[in-house]
Amino acid sequence: MYELVQVSLRDYYIESPAKIGLVRLSDQDVCLIDSGSDKDAGRKVRQHLDANGWRLTAIYNTHSNADHIGGNKYLQGQTGCRIYAPGIECDFTRHPILEPSFLYGGFPPKELRHKFLLAQESDVEELTQDALPAGFEMLSLSGHFFDMVGFRTPDDTLYLADSLSGQETLDKYRIGFLYDVAAYLDTLERVKGMTAKTFVPAHAAACGDISALAQYNIDKVNEVAEDILSLCAAPMSFEEILQTLFTRYGLTMNFEQYALVGSTVRSYLTWLKEAGRLQAEFVGNRLLFHT
Numbered sequence: 001m002y003e004l005v006q007v008s009l010r011d012y013y014i015e016s017p018a019k020i021g022l023v024r025l026s027d028q029d030v031c032l033i034d035s036g037s038d039k040d041a042g043r044k045v046r047q048h049l050d051a052n053g054w055r056l057t058a059i060y061n062t063h064s065n066a067d068h069i070g071g072n073k074y075l076q077g078q079t080g081c082r083i084y085a086p087g088i089e090c091d092f093t094r095h096p097i098l099e100p101s102f103l104y105g106g107f108p109p110k111e112l113r114h115k116f117l118l119a120q121e122s123d124v125e126e127l128t129q130d131a132l133p134a135g136f137e138m139l140s141l142s143g144h145f146f147d148m149v150g151f152r153t154p155d156d157t158l159y160l161a162d163s164l165s166g167q168e169t170l171d172k173y174r175i176g177f178l179y180d181v182a183a184y185l186d187t188l189e190r191v192k193g194m195t196a197k198t199f200v201p202a203h204a205a206a207c208g209d210i211s212a213l214a215q216y217n218i219d220k221v222n223e224v225a226e227d228i229l230s231l232c233a234a235p236m237s238f239e240e241i242l243q244t245l246f247t248r249y250g251l252t253m254n255f256e257q258y259a260l261v262g263s264t265v266r267s268y269l270t271w272l273k274e275a276g277r278l279q280a281e282f283v284g285n286r287l288l289f290h291t
Helices: 039-052 072-079 087-094 098-104 167-173 181-190 211-231 238-249 257-274
Strands: 005-008 011-016 020-024 029-033 055-058 082-085 137-140 151-153 156-161 197-203 280-283 286-290
Touching: 011 039, 011 167, 039 055, 039 098, 055 072, 082 087, 087 098, 098 257, 151 238, 167 197, 167 211, 181 257, 211 238, 211 257, 238 257, 238 286, 257 280
Parallel strands: 029 055, 055 082, 156 197
Antiparallel strands: 005 011, 011 020, 020 029, 137 151, 151 156, 280 286
C-alpha cells in the first residue's frame, strides 16, 4: 500500500484506498490529484516527494469526500502548496462538517464525526480551467457527488475519481454511494465511450480500456433500481425499504452505513419517482412509496 506506480513518462498514482494521482510538471515540480484519507496518507505522499526530490506545487481535488481530501491540511502545512476543488466541492472542502451533515440530514452524531467522513479543513481555492497546469483537461463526472471532476493529462492519462467502482467491490456491497442517479448514469455512459492511454479510477485497477467496467457499473445501478421497484409493489416507507435492502444485500447496519446507503437509497427513490416509475404519498403521517 502507498507504492508509487508510474503509468507514463510523467504520470503516476500512489496505490491507496482511494488512489492519489501524481503528475510531474517539470524535473522538480509535481502536482497531486487528491490527497488521500488522512494525515498518515499525507505523510506517505511526503515520503515519495522527498525520496525523488520533488516539490509539490498544487493539489487538485476531484471532489470533497473525506477519503480524497484528508491529506490536504498536512501536505499544505508541510509544503505550502495551493489546493483547488471544483464548484460545491470547494465549499465542502473548506467546511468539511458539511459532508456528514449532508449524509445524515441533520447535525451528525459523533459516530459520523470521524476522519472517514469528516476531514480537516484546508485552505482551498475554486478550481477553474485556468488554474490547471498547461495541457490538462478537466472533465465533469457528476453523479457520485455534487460537482466531481476528472482530469486528462498531456500524456493521455485519465484520472476518473469515483466515477465507477471495481467489479469485486460491486459484487461484495451491491450498492455504492450516489448523490444523483440520473447524472451518474449519464457520466457512466460518457466514460464508457472514452479512450485514453491509461485510465486511473480511484477505486478500481488502472487499465487501458474502461468500457466493460463502465457497463458493469451501469448494470449494477439498474439492478438496484429493479430491486427497489420490486419491493414497492406494495406501499413501503423509506426505513422499510432500507432495512429490506440491507438484509437482501447482506449488509450490517451501523451509523456510517445508515448514512451512506440511506442517502443513496433516497437518491434512487427520487430518481424513480421523477421518472414516473414510483409514486409517493403520505398515509397516516408516513411517506410511502409504491409502483
